[in-house]
Amino acid sequence: xxxxxxxxxxxxxxxxxxxxxxxxxxxxxxxxxxxxxxxxxxxxxxxxxxxxxxxxxxxxxxxxxxxxxxxxxxxxxxxxxxxxxxxxxxxxxxxxxxxxxxxxxxxxxxxxxxxxxxxxxxxxxxxxxxxxxxxxxxxxxxxxxxxxxxxxxxxxxxxxxxxxxxxxxxxxxxxxxxxxxxxxxxxxxxxxxxxxxxxxxxxxxxxxxxxxxxxxxxxxxxxxxxxxxxxxxxxxxxxxxxxxxxxxxxxxxxxxx
Amino acid sequence: xxxxxxxxxxxxxxxxxxxxxxxxxxxxxxxxxxxxxxxxxxxxxxxxxxxxxxxxxxxxxxxxxxxxxxxxxxxxxxxxxxxxxxxxxxxxxxxxxxxxxxxxxxxxxxxxxxxxxxxxxxxxxxxxxxxxxxxxxxxxxxxxxxxxxxxxxxx
Numbered sequence: 001x002x003x004x005x006x007x008x009x010x011x012x013x014x015x016x017x018x019x020x021x022x023x024x025x026x027x028x029x030x031x032x033x034x035x036x037x038x039x040x041x042x043x044x045x046x047x048x049x050x051x052x053x054x055x056x057x058x059x060x061x062x063x064x065x066x067x068x069x070x071x072x073x074x075x076x077x078x079x080x081x082x083x084x085x086x087x088x089x090x091x092x093x094x095x096x097x098x099x100x101x102x103x104x105x106x107x108x109x110x111x112x113x114x115x116x117x118x119x120x121x122x123x124x125x126x127x128x129x130x131x132x133x134x135x136x137x138x139x140x141x142x143x144x145x146x147x148x149x150x151x152x153x154x155x156x157x158x159x160x161x162x163x164x165x166x167x168x169x170x171x172x173x174x175x176x177x178x179x180x181x182x183x184x185x186x187x188x189x190x191x192x193x194x195x196x197x198x199x200x201x202x203x204x205x206x207x208x209x210x211x212x213x214x215x216x217x218x219x220x221x222x223x224x225x226x227x228x229x230x231x232x233x234x235x236x237x238x239x240x241x242x243x244x245x246x247x248x249x250x251x252x253x254x255x256x257x
Numbered sequence: 258x259x260x261x262x263x264x265x266x267x268x269x270x271x272x273x274x275x276x277x278x279x280x281x282x283x284x285x286x287x288x289x290x291x292x293x294x295x296x297x298x299x300x301x302x303x304x305x306x307x308x309x310x311x312x313x314x315x316x317x318x319x320x321x322x323x324x325x326x327x328x329x330x331x332x333x334x335x336x337x338x339x340x341x342x343x344x345x346x347x348x349x350x351x352x353x354x355x356x357x358x359x360x361x362x363x364x365x366x367x368x369x370x371x372x373x374x375x376x377x378x379x380x381x382x383x384x385x386x387x388x389x390x391x392x393x394x395x396x397x398x399x400x401x402x403x404x405x406x407x408x409x410x411x412x
Contacts, residue, residue, distance in 0.1 A: 043386045046388050047386060049388075050389070050392055053313040054311065055313070057314065058313070060313070061341065127341075130341045130343070131341045133341075134312060134341045134344040134345075137346065137412065140412060141387055141410070144387065
């Protein structure tokens, strides 16, 4: 709210928020890039590659901002941490799965990310508010894409619909982890950087998706399973993904590519 | 007097920067695309900020390097940074930029989901994919001249 908050964000809490957002975008971008070349349709090969490229671009911009706060390095933040030190939502820890799993995960994540971005665009810390506005502009295409696919699978009776329901059922208990409490969120809200607490944002998000899912007769995500560890307890699927996305970096540490 | 000269110098520098070609669509320049944000002077250094069209655009770093090289060629010390101070939107593309895209067979951004065909002007076109070969282009098909074409994404 104050000029001081604009110039100097509360470093630790802002860093926690940036790390959670950057890790979300990095992990979903990296996971979905695995569809390049093997998506069910040629159009989706192109679309998933482009979507992933967007998410990795958002991650890079968020890691840059984080690096500025913590005197770090963007590539080190992305690649040099141990799996346990990543702070993405557990929603993104279920492996690539089938196409329905990818659609369900993208729908749950994109709808939650949209609510989170909306809570940042008018924030008092200029650099983050500006970046949130730029990201939100690009995410508009992502929402169009995922809304169309959710409806398409939901209305196709038989296997597509069954697989979508199975995916939403598997992901449901972890869906709300995008809004897992952040250590310094009270300070972020107090300084006007974030418009509302994660719990309030989660309520907004649930209110936005429940009518859509009910209308399509799809399962609504239940209460979050163990929200306190929503960004700290990761699965073996993430350990595998981490081994893949760090492999080039580990092959020649410190190299300039 | 000095103020006027300084303004003229900066205008000329801005023009030189704006003439740098887009690496992925060399028919348009970064000036045509409205990517040049601020050009100012701090002491002896020219400070330039460029707006990326999309955050994940791999051409961004090439553009940054090309601008720095152009200024170096003019004997100017410069810092070139990418900026998110304002979101880039397709409304920033100039009329010259739109004409150059059209001439290259890329439909300029329109409000309509289905832009007119850049080859035959037909409005009987259909979007094949909102995602294309680069982050700023989508794929379309013209039912009259039966040609696939690309459009610059609006927004």
